[in-house]
Amino acid sequence: MRRGDEAAVDAVLDAACEAGTARRIAGLRQAGDIAGEVVLPFQGGVAGYYALARMRAPSGWLCVGAIGIAPDWQGAGHGRRLMGVLSQWAQLSGRTVIAAGPLAFFERAGFARIDTAQGPVALAGPAPEGGAPDLIYPPALAARA
Secondary structure: OOOOOHHHHHHHHHHHOOOOHHHHHHHHHHHOOEEEEEEEEEOOEEEEEEEEEEOOEOOOOEEEEEEEEOHHHOOOOHHHHHHHHHHHHHHHHOOOEEEOOOHHHHHHOOOEEEEEOOEEEEEEOOOOOOOOOOOEOOHHHHOOO
16 A cells, blocks of 8 residues: 555445444554555556554454455455465464454455454464464454454
Protein backbone atom coordinates (compact mmCIF):
# COMPACT_ATOMS: atom_id res chain seq x y z
CA MET A 1 0.00 0.00 0.00
CA ARG A 2 1.22 3.47 -0.79
CA ARG A 3 0.53 6.75 0.94
CA GLY A 4 -2.59 8.20 -0.63
CA ASP A 5 -4.29 4.80 -1.18
CA GLU A 6 -6.38 5.21 1.99
CA ALA A 7 -9.47 6.67 0.26
CA ALA A 8 -9.49 3.91 -2.37
CA VAL A 9 -9.02 1.28 0.35
CA ASP A 10 -11.88 2.79 2.37
CA ALA A 11 -14.11 2.62 -0.72
CA VAL A 12 -13.30 -1.08 -1.20
CA LEU A 13 -13.92 -1.83 2.49
CA ASP A 14 -17.19 0.14 2.49
CA ALA A 15 -18.42 -1.75 -0.59
CA ALA A 16 -17.19 -5.22 0.36
CA CYS A 17 -17.26 -5.50 4.17
CA GLU A 18 -19.56 -4.99 7.12
CA ALA A 19 -20.35 -1.45 8.18
CA GLY A 20 -17.60 0.15 10.24
CA THR A 21 -14.69 -1.87 8.81
CA ALA A 22 -12.97 1.16 7.23
CA ARG A 23 -13.37 3.01 10.55
CA ARG A 24 -11.78 0.11 12.47
CA ILE A 25 -8.82 0.07 10.07
CA ALA A 26 -8.42 3.84 10.50
CA GLY A 27 -8.43 3.24 14.27
CA LEU A 28 -5.67 0.64 13.89
CA ARG A 29 -3.61 3.12 11.85
CA GLN A 30 -4.11 5.92 14.37
CA ALA A 31 -3.11 3.65 17.27
CA GLY A 32 0.00 2.36 15.49
CA ASP A 33 -1.37 -1.20 15.57
CA ILE A 34 -1.05 -1.86 11.82
CA ALA A 35 1.74 -4.31 11.02
CA GLY A 36 1.17 -4.16 7.26
CA GLU A 37 -1.32 -3.26 4.57
CA VAL A 38 -1.46 -4.87 1.13
CA VAL A 39 -3.44 -3.76 -1.89
CA LEU A 40 -4.34 -5.58 -5.08
CA PRO A 41 -3.83 -2.76 -7.59
CA PHE A 42 -5.63 -2.39 -10.89
CA GLN A 43 -5.23 0.46 -13.40
CA GLY A 44 -4.16 2.97 -10.79
CA GLY A 45 -6.91 1.95 -8.38
CA VAL A 46 -7.46 -0.67 -5.70
CA ALA A 47 -9.32 -3.91 -6.44
CA GLY A 48 -8.53 -5.61 -3.13
CA TYR A 49 -6.95 -5.07 0.25
CA TYR A 50 -5.99 -6.66 3.53
CA ALA A 51 -4.54 -5.34 6.78
CA LEU A 52 -2.43 -7.10 9.39
CA ALA A 53 -2.63 -5.87 12.97
CA ARG A 54 -0.43 -6.58 15.97
CA MET A 55 -2.10 -8.71 18.63
CA ARG A 56 -1.77 -7.57 22.25
CA ALA A 57 -1.29 -11.23 23.18
CA PRO A 58 0.29 -13.54 22.40
CA SER A 59 3.29 -11.33 21.85
CA GLY A 60 4.51 -11.32 18.26
CA TRP A 61 1.30 -12.69 16.78
CA LEU A 62 -0.54 -10.88 14.00
CA CYS A 63 -4.18 -10.94 12.97
CA VAL A 64 -6.01 -10.17 9.76
CA GLY A 65 -7.74 -6.90 10.57
CA ALA A 66 -9.77 -6.84 7.36
CA ILE A 67 -9.85 -8.26 3.87
CA GLY A 68 -11.96 -6.81 1.10
CA ILE A 69 -12.28 -7.34 -2.63
CA ALA A 70 -14.17 -4.78 -4.74
CA PRO A 71 -17.57 -6.20 -5.70
CA ASP A 72 -16.75 -6.29 -9.43
CA TRP A 73 -13.72 -8.45 -8.61
CA GLN A 74 -15.36 -10.89 -6.21
CA GLY A 75 -15.79 -14.55 -7.08
CA ALA A 76 -12.60 -14.86 -9.11
CA GLY A 77 -10.40 -16.13 -6.25
CA HIS A 78 -8.51 -12.88 -5.61
CA GLY A 79 -9.19 -12.90 -1.86
CA ARG A 80 -8.20 -16.56 -1.54
CA ARG A 81 -4.96 -15.87 -3.43
CA LEU A 82 -4.13 -12.85 -1.23
CA MET A 83 -4.69 -14.96 1.90
CA GLY A 84 -2.77 -17.88 0.34
CA VAL A 85 0.29 -15.68 -0.15
CA LEU A 86 -0.10 -14.44 3.43
CA SER A 87 -0.33 -18.03 4.69
CA GLN A 88 2.85 -18.95 2.81
CA TRP A 89 4.64 -15.86 4.14
CA ALA A 90 3.65 -16.81 7.70
CA GLN A 91 5.07 -20.32 7.24
CA LEU A 92 8.32 -19.13 5.65
CA SER A 93 8.90 -16.26 8.08
CA GLY A 94 7.92 -18.18 11.20
CA ARG A 95 5.26 -15.58 12.10
CA THR A 96 1.89 -16.66 13.46
CA VAL A 97 -1.11 -15.00 11.83
CA ILE A 98 -4.70 -15.58 12.91
CA ALA A 99 -7.98 -14.68 11.26
CA ALA A 100 -11.48 -14.62 12.66
CA GLY A 101 -14.29 -14.93 10.20
CA PRO A 102 -15.42 -17.54 7.71
CA LEU A 103 -13.10 -20.42 8.61
CA ALA A 104 -13.78 -22.34 5.38
CA PHE A 105 -12.52 -19.37 3.34
CA PHE A 106 -9.28 -19.14 5.31
CA GLU A 107 -8.80 -22.93 5.30
CA ARG A 108 -9.03 -22.94 1.48
CA ALA A 109 -6.23 -20.36 1.53
CA GLY A 110 -3.91 -22.55 3.62
CA PHE A 111 -4.81 -21.56 7.18
CA ALA A 112 -5.62 -24.23 9.79
CA ARG A 113 -8.49 -24.14 12.28
CA ILE A 114 -7.60 -23.91 15.96
CA ASP A 115 -9.93 -23.69 18.92
CA THR A 116 -9.29 -20.95 21.46
CA ALA A 117 -11.09 -19.80 24.60
CA GLN A 118 -12.67 -17.10 22.43
CA GLY A 119 -13.83 -19.63 19.83
CA PRO A 120 -12.36 -21.09 16.65
CA VAL A 121 -9.97 -19.03 14.51
CA ALA A 122 -7.87 -19.69 11.43
CA LEU A 123 -4.10 -19.86 11.92
CA ALA A 124 -1.18 -19.61 9.50
CA GLY A 125 2.43 -20.11 10.49
CA PRO A 126 3.74 -21.90 13.55
CA ALA A 127 1.08 -23.50 15.72
CA PRO A 128 1.23 -22.83 19.46
CA GLU A 129 2.76 -25.50 21.65
CA GLY A 130 0.72 -26.69 24.58
CA GLY A 131 -2.67 -25.58 23.30
CA ALA A 132 -4.06 -22.33 22.04
CA PRO A 133 -3.31 -19.28 24.20
CA ASP A 134 -5.78 -16.57 25.15
CA LEU A 135 -6.10 -13.99 22.40
CA ILE A 136 -6.07 -10.27 23.11
CA TYR A 137 -6.87 -8.20 20.04
CA PRO A 138 -5.87 -4.56 19.53
CA PRO A 139 -8.57 -2.20 20.88
CA ALA A 140 -9.89 -1.23 17.41
CA LEU A 141 -10.71 -4.90 16.77
CA ALA A 142 -11.53 -6.08 20.30
CA ALA A 143 -15.25 -5.29 20.15
CA ARG A 144 -15.56 -7.28 16.92
CA ALA A 145 -13.51 -10.32 17.98
